[in-house]
Amino acid sequence: DQQVKQNSPSLSVQEGRISILNCDYTNSMFDYFLWYKKYPAEGPTFLISISSIKDKNEDGRFTVFLNKSAKHLSLHIVPSQPGDSAVYFCAASDRGSRLTFGEGTQLTVNP
Amino acid sequence: DGGITQSPKYLFRKEGQNVTLSCEQNLNHDAMYWYRQDPGQGLRLIYYSQIVNDFQKGDIAEGYSVSREKKESFPLTVTSAQKNPTAFYLCASSIIPGASYGYTFGSGTRLTVV
Numbered sequence: 001d002q003q004v005k006q007n008s009p010s011l012s013v014q015e016g017r018i019s020i021l022n023c024d025y026t027n028s029m030f031d032y033f034l035w036y037k038k039y040p041a042e043g044p045t046f047l048i049s050i051s052s053i054k055d056k057n058e059d060g061r062f063t064v065f066l067n068k069s070a071k072h073l074s075l076h077i078v079p080s081q082p083g084d085s086a087v088y089f090c091a092a093s094d095r096g097s098r099l100t101f102g103e104g105t106q107l108t109v110n111p
Numbered sequence: 112d113g114g115i116t117q118s119p120k121y122l123f124r125k126e127g128q129n130v131t132l133s134c135e136q137n138l139n140h141d142a143m144y145w146y147r148q149d150p151g152q153g154l155r156l157i158y159y160s161q162i163v164n165d166f167q168k169g170d171i172a173e174g175y176s177v178s179r180e181k182k183e184s185f186p187l188t189v190t191s192a193q194k195n196p197t198a199f200y201l202c203a204s205s206i207i208p209g210a211s212y213g214y215t216f217g218s219g220t221r222l223t224v225v
Contacts, residue, residue, distance in 0.1 A: 006153075009151065034213060036216075041120075041199075041218070041219065041221070042218050042219065043115075043117075043201055043203070043216030043217050043218050043219050044154075044201070044214075044216050045216070046213045046214070046215075049213065089153060089154065098144065098156065098159055098169075099214060101146075101153045101154040101155075102153055103151060103152060103153035104153050104154075
């Protein structure tokens, strides 16, 4: 079963606008969530994370929101830049166990 | 510079042959992982190791084998029993088997069966 789901395979936005990437999970034991960014033919790189005791974490242009009751998290990128074009994976962990990844969302930021 | 090195970057294999993908890290991380990426399926865990001389199967271990004889190295063998081996393979490591520190990934190996 897919415990972490990213239902949008792709997202296209204009430069300067907001990008919102969504992720849903089913395992209520997940207590830590991360977002990774991946360029073609490269490994994913860590972007931002959030603990289940928080509902928001911000780092520059990137903000992650967590809604535990809905089992939903989102990544906001403001303002979006062409260099943000990549595949974004959300991942979750249960009490320090191995990470479970979503399917990924391809973000394209158009100049 | 500390990091994870995967080699080779591109690999071609004939059907019926075994092939070994290399993964070396100099981060002094205890845990290492192998993932497979296919279009639309995200990253799926093949095998992971939390300590030297110990490893566990992930979600899609069939047709694969690993060893962890040294802390720095975690090679993955794709055997002829793997039905659909063509994929992008990623190796990762973490300080401890805990997500709060995140994973560091290598740059991947693209395996193509011809």
